[in-house]
């Protein structure tokens with residue numbers, strides 16, 4: 001159900017007014033339940049959401065769920081070998097079919113009254129129904145599913161949306177070298193942050209805070225290079241609505257990867273780097289919920305999900321080449337060290353900001369030269385809020 005455009009437009013006007021003046025957004029943007037409902041409906045329901053990596057769905061019956069607001073979707077590998085995405089809500093009396101997570105199933109049997117669905121979401125049968133009941137008339141509602149570089153995304157919109165390939169198109173060349181499709185998930189951490197989801201995105205957009213807060217990341221990450229005025233002009237590529245941004249990530253001289261000592265954390269380089277391609281690191285964002293940072297030896301993918309107006313879940317997965325073996329080619333603690341420490345530092349900052357913006361004394365201040373990406377974020381956010389009802 002799409003809500004009235006009125007509150008969404010009111011908030012987008014407030015955002016544009018502040019951002020055009022180069023100041024942050026006012027506290028109501030982080031505190032309003034009315035706005036939060038609009039964001040779930042107008043932004044997250046219409047966005048491509050990261051479900052996982054294709055390697056998690058490598059044979060018929062493997063499935064995983066994607067949660068967003070009140071919605072839950074099952075993504076499954078069907079008997080025909082294709083991917084299907086459909087609602088995780090029984091067509092009988094609405095029970096959730098499977099618990100959130102991943103698994104292997106021959107079919108999906110509702111725990112309540114045992115209506116049984118095939119791996120493509122069609123209803124196979126239902127016990128003790130009247131003679132004229134037609135299972136074919138009760139499939140689970142489908143969602144769009146698309147694979148980009150081995151990463152599986154779903155879209156819960158019930159009206160047409162841009163294809164993911166189109167949306168991320170300009171980033172394809174930059175990312176091709178890493179062969180993300182040829183990786184697998186080595187480790188996943190799900191974080192819960194006591195902060196509004198936009199505070200978490202703002203934080204991820206800027207490195208104004210990096211020098212003072214990220215000692216591990218700064219061992220290899222060249223924050224000075226990121227902040228040079230020319231960087232945005234020469235490296236950063238963005239879609240016209242700023243929803244997609246991608247760029248090379250500047251490393252300090254001599255560093256090969258975002259690790260504590262700058263050497264590879266995995267001995268099995270990704271993609272073309274195994275054949276001697278000169279090392280580089282790169283990142284791509286799809287606002288509001290997905291980011292990928294790729295190094296020559298590993299990558300991280302991040303999925304953001306609002307849990308409540310003041311709570312956000314971030315799921316980060318570390319990817320290594322599919323044939324890399326734990327203990328031989330990489331050590332998990334070393335692999336995850338830099339990003340896990342950086343994440344924990346960031347979440348503490350986000351929670352601190354959330355506490356602050358709750359105060360009536362908070363009046364947003366001017367943004368620095370290093371926070372242009374925060375402005376980009378809010379421009380794309382306002383555009384999403386303003387999108388026509390579809």
Ligand code: FES
Nearest residue numbers: 090092093110113
């Ligand atoms: S609610 Fe699923 S079978 Fe009744």
Ligand SMILES: [Fe+2]
Nearest residue numbers: 203210214346
């Ligand atoms: Fe940070």
